[in-house]
Amino acid sequence: MGDSDQKKHESYRYEALFNQASMGIIVVNNAAEIQSANPFALGLFGYALEELLQKPIELLIPGRYHNRHVGHRDGYTHNPKTRPMGVGMDLFAIKKDGSEFPVEVSLSNYQDEGKQFIIAFISDISIRKKAEAEIEELNNKLESTVEQRTRQLTAAMQDLEQSKDELSKLLEREKELGELKSRFVTIASHEFRTPLSTILSSTYLIERYTRTEEQPRREKHLQRIVSSVQLLTDILNDFLSVGKIEEGKIQVRFTRFDIQELVWGIVREMEVTLRAGQQLMYHHQGEPVVELDASLLKHIILNLVSNASKFSPENGPIVIETSVEQQEVRLSVKDHGIGISSEDQKHLMERFFRAANAGNIQGTGLGLHIISKYTELMNGSIQCVSELDQGTTFIITFEQNPVKE
Structure with a gap:
């Protein structure tokens, strides 16, 4: 086969590839004018070959992209290089009927008889884009579902944790009540024996x-x-x-009452229970009307005076003082008894606690615990000032709104 026959054979081969290719192929010259288009490209865009020849390539691109595309293709013309399909640009093309569709374009170039030509390989990626959109929509739905399930799971975990906390609190309360019952049996068997x-x-x-x-x-x-x-x-x-x-179950009932009358009543009630020679002294400063729970306050004073009597020697004075100044009600009970060590003072308000120097003096170790709780219920605070063998003073302060006559 001679050179002429060889060239003719290769021409037939390239023409067959051009015509039978399953992607659009368009050849443009250096001026971006269409020189040729294969049947697949013509079918893709809906044109006859005569309608495209010598027309600018922008005919196949939506008008809103023309200015940008002219700049791109001029840049490519001055610096032509092969751009494979894998790194091609996703663009939009326009058919003869005006409908747009997404395409992927790969470029190549060649020279013939000193002229430069550019080949555009065009693939319709509508199906791929649709699939990608469906996948993205599915992913979004999946993410939304996962997010919703995560929120539901988080809420369920929070409910479970809350239930766990509530159960722990219930178990702790049951444990405390069990301890209370056990202590009651122990103390009852001991404290009840003497009386x-x-x-x-x-x-x-x-x-x-x-x-x-x-x-x-x-x-x-x-x-x-x-x-x-x-x-x-x-x-x-x-x-x-x-x-x-x-x-x-303790309900606080705030009422207005005369604190002096209340304390004097307690003094008369307690005088017959004091140890030999002990004397109760009471002083008040300020307006007498307060707004507290009279029943809880009476219990607090009775308990403090009872403790002062038990832990003080015979003939020892016990001093009760109350004062009302602006929004503060102050109560103190002072004795000259055995006192309380600084270490024991840290635990005074704990249930069943008894100071080391309490000895054989009867008591359940609950009195001060109850006093502290009643004080808290009336928005008050309690303070203990004491030294061993120097007596003890309990000071309770209540914050209240001004009482109007």
Whole structure:
């Protein structure tokens, strides 16, 4: 086969490839005028070949991109290089009927008889773009679903954590109530023994004092019985109060009342229960009308005075002071008893705590705990000032709104 036949054969081969290619192929000259287009490209754009020849390539590009495209293709003309399809630009093309569709374009160039030509390989990527859009929509829906499920799971986890916390609190409360019951049995077996023995022995002795002149002895033992019963009642009341506090059943009822009248009533009530020679002294400063829970305040004062009496020597004075200044109500109970160490003062308000120097003095270790809780319920604070063998002063301060007459 001669050179002429070889060239003719290669021409046929390239022409077959050009005509049978399954992508659009358009050849333009250096002026970006269309020189040729294969059948696939003509079918893609809906033109006959005669309608495209010598027309600018911008005919196949939407008008809004013309200015930008002219700049791109002039730049390419001055610096032509092969741009593979894989790194081709995603563009929009326009058909003869005006409809637009997305395309991917790859460029190449060649020279023939000293003239430069550019070949554009064009692929319709409508199906791919549609698939990508569907995948993106699916991903968005999936992300939305995952986000929603995550929120639901987070909410469920939070509910579970809250339920866990509530269960832990319930278990802790059950544990505390169990401890309270256990302590009650222990303390009851110890603290009840002495007053019950006193009641039993006094009752037995009263039966033996039958003569009239023995009336003072009978009265003495009757008083011992009354005191012992009162002690048992106080112990039971302490446990009942702690139980109500733990269960949140204490309701605070603020009322307006004369604090001087309340304290003087307590002084008269407590004087008969003091140890031999002990004396209660009371002082007040400021307006007498306050707004607190009178019942809780009375319990606080009774408990503090009872403690002061128990831990003070005979003939020791116990001083109660109250004052009302602007928005503050102040109560203090001072004794000259055995005092409390600085270490024990850190634990005074804990349930069942008893100071190391309490010795055999009866008590449940609940009184100050109850006082502290009642004080909190009335928006107050409690302070202890004490030294060993130097006496003790409890100071309670309540913040309240000004009371108008």
